[in-house]
Amino acid sequence: MKNGKHTIIGTMVEFEKVTPGPLLASISGPADLKALREEQLPQLAQEIRKYLVDAVSRTGGHLGPNLGVVELTMALHRVFDSPADTLIFDTGHQAYVHKLLTGRLDFTQLRQAGGVSGYPSRAESEHDVVENSHASTAISWADGISRERARQGNERHVVAVIGDGALTGGMAWEAINNLAESDDRNVVIVVNDNGRSYAPTIGGLAHHLDALRTSPSYEKALAWGKKHLLSHGKPGEVAFEALHGLKTGVRELVAPNAMFAELGLKYIGTVDGHDSVALETALQRAKSLGGPVLVHVITQKGRGYTPAEEDVADRFHAVGVIHPETGLPLVPSRFGWTAVFADEIVKLADEDPTIVGVTAAMMAPVGLKPMFEKYPDRVVDVGIAEQHAVTAAAGMAFAGAHPVFAVYATFLNRAFDQVLMDVALHKAGVTFVLDRAGVTGDDGASHNGMWDISLMSMIPGLELASPRDEATLRAALQRAVTVKDAPTLIRYPKGALPDPILALESTEFGDVLAGSVTQVADEVVILATGSLAETGLEAAFQLSQAVEGDASDLTITVIDPLWMLPVKENLVKRLASAKLVVCLEDGLETGGYAANLREEMAKQKVFTPVVSKGIPKQFLQHASRGQIIHELGLDTEAVVATVRDYLAL
Numbered sequence: 001m002k003n004g005k006h007t008i009i010g011t012m013v014e015f016e017k018v019t020p021g022p023l024l025a026s027i028s029g030p031a032d033l034k035a036l037r038e039e040q041l042p043q044l045a046q047e048i049r050k051y052l053v054d055a056v057s058r059t060g061g062h063l064g065p066n067l068g069v070v071e072l073t074m075a076l077h078r079v080f081d082s083p084a085d086t087l088i089f090d091t092g093h094q095a096y097v098h099k100l101l102t103g104r105l106d107f108t109q110l111r112q113a114g115g116v117s118g119y120p121s122r123a124e125s126e127h128d129v130v131e132n133s134h135a136s137t138a139i140s141w142a143d144g145i146s147r148e149r150a151r152q153g154n155e156r157h158v159v160a161v162i163g164d165g166a167l168t169g170g171m172a173w174e175a176i177n178n179l180a181e182s183d184d185r186n187v188v189i190v191v192n193d194n195g196r197s198y199a200p201t202i203g204g205l206a207h208h209l210d211a212l213r214t215s216p217s218y219e220k221a222l223a224w225g226k227k228h229l230l231s232h233g234k235p236g237e238v239a240f241e242a243l244h245g246l247k248t249g250v251r252e253l254v255a256p257n258a259m260f261a262e263l264g265l266k267y268i269g270t271v272d273g274h275d276s277v278a279l280e281t282a283l284q285r286a287k288s289l290g291g292p293v294l295v296h297v298i299t300q301k302g303r304g305y306t307p308a309e310e311d312v313a314d315r316f317h318a319v320g321v322i323h324p325e326t327g328l329p330l331v332p333s334r335f336g337w338t339a340v341f342a343d344e345i346v347k348l349a350d351e352d353p354t355i356v357g358v359t360a361a362m363m364a365p366v367g368l369k370p371m372f373e374k375y376p377d378r379v380v381d382v383g384i385a386e387q388h389a390v391t392a393a394a395g396m397a398f399a400g401a402h403p404v405f406a407v408y409a410t411f412l413n414r415a416f417d418q419v420l421m422d423v424a425l426h427k428a429g430v431t432f433v434l435d436r437a438g439v440t441g442d443d444g445a446s447h448n449g450m451w452d453i454s455l456m457s458m459i460p461g462l463e464l465a466s467p468r469d470e471a472t473l474r475a476a477l478q479r480a481v482t483v484k485d486a487p488t489l490i491r492y493p494k495g496a497l498p499d500p501i502l503a504l505e506s507t508e509f510g511d512v513l514a515g516s517v518t519q520v521a522d523e524v525v526i527l528a529t530g531s532l533a534e535t536g537l538e539a540a541f542q543l544s545q546a547v548e549g550d551a552s553d554l555t556i557t558v559i560d561p562l563w564m565l566p567v568k569e570n571l572v573k574r575l576a577s578a579k580l581v582v583c584l585e586d587g588l589e590t591g592g593y594a595a596n597l598r599e600e601m602a603k604q605k606v607f608t609p610v611v612s613k614g615i616p617k618q619f620l621q622h623a624s625r626g627q628i629i630h631e632l633g634l635d636t637e638a639v640v641a642t643v644r645d646y647l648a649l
């Protein structure tokens, strides 16, 4: 199907190359940008925005955040001297403009195999330093880099650009606490304050930033300048320009910022993040002040693109393939795992008033929005604060609630200790719902939800389920919220649901999906977990066709263990007489399900060989989920080949 500038083949979309405007095309690095005259900057900003919309609408990506930082990123590269000065983008989802200004002008394959990644990447450029897309780390990086530079007598600046959302994360404040005590370190913290994470940023800090942003006396000063000076010809214009240039000073006069100053940081702000002159003036000033300085910049997420500016939900925080003019999706999203969770949790909340939803700044993406709309006082957004979310959930459980913390699998990594010590040790009935578990693909190394099984398998008492379809997800959730004395965890992948996968029989150790319901000697058992249940079934089908007519009478049984951890004793018994066990898991092999199964089997003196097919211990480069699954040998063909190889079929 041909659709405007996209060719859609099945679910794959092919892209034509997008051409940058003349000014943008002339920039191969920060030196070219520095050579531009001030009056050329608005045109460059316009060309960048157009390029972003044209390119990102074809591939999907973080459009809204990047549209908001066009002038800011230009100013950073004109005032500082990257890579000698270090620019760090917290989370990194807003670094597209930085890429465009540092020689990466081909976004044709943004976030696709072989193309530019969606985050800073050391492999791509010497201008990229921090690749980690888990939020709230930039100031710690800046603290560390500047600490060592100071020790070496290197006075180059380190600039950490951090969003108001990322600033709700505890790590940011731990870093500020460290930085603020030393005045010899040339660190500039730029707070990119657009008032939003996905949705509006929550909490006391957000209110404080709001107050600074909307101080009426400051607005009045600017409005007065506009009205009285701009109507007085050239001299008035010059005076207004001067006021603009001075605005940071004006701002300090009308809204002195006690909080940051008391912490020991010099504060400059607020600065209009879409006014290149004001931005450069403020950043120059921050640079010359020396020591840690915080520059508070006000930006508009989605700036300059009407569909994003008007998007109530999240200002086009992250989009799929969209029509560039309307912003409407071109590839309709199919009913997915998140939607099932969203629906089921409301039903459960209707029945059980103790259920409380918890989110770390991702209420809509994790599916808690419908519950919030029905029960506004029963869904808590804690900000980007996963560690706090987990411990607070333990507290809620102590006080009588059953918290359900819905979070992307990769972001639970940082709260391991809290799950262990605050939830499990205290036997708290908290349910963790991990969306985006397993290979996610296009967001690159840090977003794959591949560590959770290994990490969580170490936690005493924790029960972990990996549903394979809609019905098993609903059933797992129904059961999880009844467990009141231990953590329960449910994981599922990104994207669309498979068709229902029915069980031949449900047993105490899981669902038998194909093969023999009763134990058979010398059978091959495929333990097909979660999103790989379908793969296991297809592989079994192909294998059974291969052995048909063969006198060996090989039975291939597919079992979905559903509640995978702790490994069930009776499952191990079932495997005792098998010839081979193949474990399919959308997670890390090291310490994963197969590893836990082997441990349990050894305890029970069952020595059936277990072949593990999961994700080897490595960071996965960005590519589509399908491509990665194929490359890892987790698709049907590879499973069939593995079994044939082992059995010499």
Ligand SMILES: Cc1ncc(C[n+]2csc(CCOP(=O)(O)OP(=O)(O)O)c2C)c(N)n1
Binding pocket: 065, 091, 093, 094, 133, 134, 135, 136, 162, 163, 164, 165, 166, 167, 192, 194, 196, 197, 198, 301, 317, 360, 361, 362, 384, 386, 411
């Ligand atoms: C530890 C962690 N939790 C959650 C996320 C998901 N996430 C990505 S961007 C974002 C909102 C960031 O808001 P802000 O820092 O203000 O940046 P903006 O998008 O507004 O520019 C969230 C919650 C993440 N990247 N890292």
Ligand SMILES: CC(=O)[C@@H](O)[C@H](O)COP(=O)(O)O
Binding pocket: 091, 093, 133, 317, 318, 365, 436, 443, 494
């Ligand atoms: C930067 C970040 O962490 C999120 O924006 C994430 O990229 C969203 O991922 P999904 O598109 O899978 O919701």
Ligand SMILES: [Mg+2]
Binding pocket: 163, 164, 165, 192, 193, 194, 195, 196, 197
């Ligand atoms: Mg923000």
